[in-house]
Amino acid sequence: MSSTLLIGSCDPFSGKSALVLGLARMLTRQGVPVRFGKPLATSLRLGRSGQDDGETRLIDDDVAFIGSMLGLAAANLLPSLDLQHPDTASDRLLAGSLSAGDRFTQLQQQLQAYPDGINLLEAAGSLSEGLLYGLSLSQLAQGLEAPVVLVHLWADSRSVEPLLQARSQLGERLAGVVLNAVNPEDVEEMNAEVVPAIERLGLPVFGVMPRSPLLRSVTVEELVERLGARVLCCPERLDLLVETLSIGAMNVNSAMEFFRRRRNMAVVTGADRTDIQLAALEASTQCLILTGVGEPLAQLISRAEELDVPVLKVDHDTLTTVEVIERAFGHVRLHESVKASYAMRLVEEHCRFERLLERLQLANGLAPQGRC
CATH class of the missing domain: 3.40.50.300 (P-loop containing nucleotide triphosphate hydrolases)
Known part of the structure; x- marks a missing residue:
């Protein structure tokens, strides 16, 4: 038996x-x-x-x-x-x-x-x-x-x-x-x-x-679902795995130094912070998550498409967005x-x-x- x-x-x-x-x-x-x-x-x-x-x-x-x-x-x-x-x-x-x-x-x-x-x-x-x-x-x-x-x-x-x-x-x-x-x-x-x-x-x-960190990671697609986000570009790349979370709320020089030390990030920043967004795209970023009013510049979307980095737009404020993402890590x-x-x-x-x-x-x- x-x-x-x-x-x-x-x-x-x-x-x-x-x-x-x-x-x-x-x-x-x-x-x-x-x-x-x-x-x-x-x-x-x-x-x-x-x-x-x-x-x-x-x-x-x-x-x-x-x-x-x-x-x-x-x-x-x-x-x-x-x-x-x-x-x-x-x-x-x-x-x-x-x-x-x-x-x-x-x-x-x-x-x-x-x-x-x-x-x-x-x-x-x-x-x-x-x-x-x-x-x-x-x-x-x-x-x-x-x-x-x-x-x-x-x-x-x-x-x-x-x-x-x-x-x-x-x-x-x-x-x-x-x-x-x-x-x-x-x-x-x-x-x-x-x-x-x-x-x-x-x-x-x-x-x-x-x-x-890999086993605690979450796919971009999972974040889209949990945040109710709009996918502005690269919908075919939603299988990328996010291991860490970064908030782009500092000046661009500090942000670039910070981003270099992180890997496989989701970067949450305001839709009006094009400088932070472009800096994040040059680092180990798996997706950009934009909060606040307004839409990103066409220049940002074009660069994200070149680098195959999905850009998401959410209706939540930054604090709520971060809380949702942090709850996702290790719980998928x-x-x-x-x-x-x-x-x-x-x-x-x-x-x-x-x-x-x-x-x-x-x-x-x-x-x-x-x-x-």
């Missing part, structure tokens, strides 16, 4: 999909069949099951993307049981039922049908999410009798407290944790001093991954191939899963892992 492993987190956008990508690639390279799904979807599309009966399968967007990156067959993408959405939440609340009902039984039967390999299931964003649907992390772990790996954002020693809360809920089901978004300069010290201390608390640590789905490839490399370089594989009874017969 196949094994089932739950990937969870204490907080949303902690890096679950990145961990799934890295772990799944390691397993497939070792010849282990992998199936992946999200019992509670957050973004859903309708997919065909490929069966003759025309059955409709609900495939979460994250599942579809990860499946495409790993080359998984459609049959290895597990359908979701429900969609986390205000409308479905309202229906559940008014119905007064907190159970997953027959759908959970169907999930169990589906997982038990596979004779070998591993079923990777990504749980909801936090320890409480999914309770309304009967599909929280602890409910899935108990109902499926499955171990859990938590990926957890680490800032300082206080970050261990949510992990202790998770251990109190999950008990022996908590197989271990991966610490994510650690200051790169602190990774060595974390491994030498902090990880042993965490393990003495009964929390096995499978890896410490450094913070990555991992749906770009360059980010996915980098995430797999981070997991490979910074995590070791020998103890996890032993628990899943997958270690026997596998080739030596090395770093994974």
